[in-house]
Amino acid sequence: MSDAFITEKSIPGADEGPLADRTVAVKDNISTAGVRTTCGSEMLADYVPPYDATVVERLKGAGATLVGKTNMDEFGMGTTTETSAFGPTTNPVDESRVPGGSSGGSAAAVAAGDADLALGSDTGGSIRCPAAFCGVVGIKPTYGLVSRYGLVAYANSLEQIGPLAPTVAGAAELLEVIAGPDDRDATTRQEGADATYADAADGDVEGLTIGVPTELIEGADDRVVERFHDALADLEAQGAETHEVSLPSVERAVQAYYVIAMSEASSNLARFDGVRYGPETDAEGNWNETFAAVREEGFGDEVKRRILLGTYALSAGYHDKYYAKAQDARAWLKQDFDEALSEADVLASPTMPVLPFDLGESLDDPLQMYLADANTVPVNLANLPAISVPAGRADGLPVGLQLIGPAFGERDIIRAASAVES
Amino acid sequence: MSETPVDHDEVRHVADLARIDLDEDEVDRFTVQFADILSYFDALDDVPEVESEPDLVNVMREDEVRDGLSQEEALQNAPETEDGYFQGPSVS
Numbered sequence: 276m277s278d279a280f281i282t283e284k285s286i287p288g289a290d291e292g293p294l295a296d297r298t299v300a301v302k303d304n305i306s307t308a309g310v311r312t313t314c315g316s317e318m319l320a321d322y323v324p325p326y327d328a329t330v331v332e333r334l335k336g337a338g339a340t341l342v343g344k345t346n347m348d349e350f351g352m353g354t355t356t357e358t359s360a361f362g363p364t365t366n367p368v369d370e371s372r373v374p375g376g377s378s379g380g381s382a383a384a385v386a387a388g389d390a391d392l393a394l395g396s397d398t399g400g401s402i403r404c405p406a407a408f409c410g411v412v413g414i415k416p417t418y419g420l421v422s423r424y425g426l427v428a429y430a431n432s433l434e435q436i437g438p439l440a441p442t443v444a445g446a447a448e449l450l451e452v453i454a455g456p457d458d459r460d461a462t463t464r465q466e467g468a469d470a471t472y473a474d475a476a477d478g479d480v481e482g483l484t485i486g487v488p489t490e491l492i493e494g495a496d497d498r499v500v501e502r503f504h505d506a507l508a509d510l511e512a513q514g515a516e517t518h519e520v521s522l523p524s525v526e527r528a529v530q531a532y533y534v535i536a537m538s539e540a541s542s543n544l545a546r547f548d549g550v551r552y553g554p555e556t557d558a559e560g561n562w563n564e565t566f567a568a569v570r571e572e573g574f575g576d577e578v579k580r581r582i583l584l585g586t587y588a589l590s591a592g593y594h595d596k597y598y599a600k601a602q603d604a605r606a607w608l609k610q611d612f613d614e615a616l617s618e619a620d621v622l623a624s625p626t627m628p629v630l631p632f633d634l635g636e637s638l639d640d641p642l643q644m645y646l647a648d649a650n651t652v653p654v655n656l657a658n659l660p661a662i663s664v665p666a667g668r669a670d671g672l673p674v675g676l677q678l679i680g681p682a683f684g685e686r687d688i689i690r691a692a693s694a695v696e697s
Numbered sequence: 698m699s700e701t702p703v704d705h706d707e708v709r710h711v712a713d714l715a716r717i718d719l720d721e722d723e724v725d726r727f728t729v730q731f732a733d734i735l736s737y738f739d740a741l742d743d744v745p746e747v748e749s750e751p752d753l754v755n756v757m758r759e760d761e762v763r764d765g766l767s768q769e770e771a772l773q774n775a776p777e778t779e780d781g782y783f784q785g786p787s788v789s
Contacts, residue, residue, distance in 0.1 A: 563716060570715075579712075586711050587731075
């Protein structure tokens with residue numbers, strides 16, 4: 276079995292539909308009726324959802340054949356897919372490297388050809404990072420474009436389900452199937468109702484203006500920056516215009532992201548108490564003692580770390596210092612992005628400031644791992660759409676270019692990204 | 698160093714609030730890592746307040762009866778059940 280999957284199982288869709296001849300791999304935090312959905316955690320190792328997520332219903336309705344549930348960092352908490360309780364996934368481009376995360380299994384499945392397309396989820400870069408590291412395309416949709424019904428929650432205010440594919444057109448086609456309002460997720464919006472995306476992948480960037488936030492280039496690996504500039508030069512040669520922009524707020528994005536994501540996680544993951552689902556335990560003691568024992572057993576290190584830090588950030592005496600300031604930073608970021616996008620159609624940066632890590636390289640130093648998310652987390656905090664598209668290789672390893680658009684501007688970033696491919 | 702130093706007792710206290718048992722190794726490791734991470738978070742202190750008006754709207758729908766999970770489906774993942782109910786640990 277490919278190490279991209281936690282569960283390999285063929286689930287047929289409708290006989291006809293736009294995805295009738297396609298296979299799709301689904302990240303293991305997206306509920307599939309009758310097929311276990313683990314979130315990469317010991318806590319849900321035997322959990323079998325009694326219902327389908329809305330996106331899974333839509334995939335089946337579009338005729339797609341699901342081929343399995345993909346490996347991921349536990350509950351989506353990681354940048355390498357190494358925090359999975361089911362072991363790591365290797366990068367199909369170079370097996371000594373991580374595939375990125377947290378949707379590493381989905382990106383690896385597409386890169387290796389184990390599936391034509393895949394679904395991931397992106398809370399702070401979890402679709403774009405593995406897309407960049409595995410040399411495929413990934414889209415993080417605008418907050419509210421895709422239903423989260425049936426997605427096991429980690430940080431509700433930040434996350435979206437989105438597509439991964441070998442090409443921009445393929446990702447756009449999958450987005451078209453899953454986008455649109457859902458009365459079971461009140462945060463979905465009308466904008467995606469009748470939108471088409473695949474036809475936007477026409478490679479026409481004549482007159483497109485691209486802002487380049489200087490803060491997202493500084494500090495990136497030179498080899499990554501070189502590929503990034505090559506890709507920009509190529510877009511200019513096709514008629515796009517580029518100019519530098521400054522987004523001072525992104526210097527506080529990683530801090531704000533982790534405070535908000537950890538805080539939301541500490542609340543969301545309170546439900547895992549071993550009563551409705553979870554490992555059986557022979558722990559003795561009262562209600563609270565038994566919960567604490569189940570959670571010690573069921574959660575891995577990174578999940579414990581984030582729940583504890585989130586609990587700390589929300590606790591009396593620290594709420595104003597951490598959580599309230601992080602919300603201020605989020606508002607500041609939105610304002611900066613609004614200004615930058617009033618003078619540019621899209622913004623461009625390297626998706627990841629680094630090349631794919633060696634397996635095991637970043638496990639001991641969580642803060643170093645968080646810093647690798649510098650270019651992806653600002654987009655989630657600002658609720659915007661972004662795409663990662665392959666921009667060549669450096670030292671044989673894939674480099675991703677990130678294009679960020681205005682809210683519900685998926686067509687703009689798809690069009691620009693399709694020009695990078697050509 | 699962080700303005701909010703973290704010690705072993707603080708980590709144990711937060712773990713208690715979050716209902717997660719930790720062994721001594723974890724307490725040692727988290728104490729060092731939390732000091733590191735919280736000190737990094739201190740950079741939020743100089744974030745300016747900006748005027749923002751979030752575009753929040755109430756999302757309403759008719760309160761109609763619709764099918765939900767059956768009792769059997771709702772219980773299918775529980776480690777222990779009794780007479781059609783979840784079975785939990787004793788409250789006191």
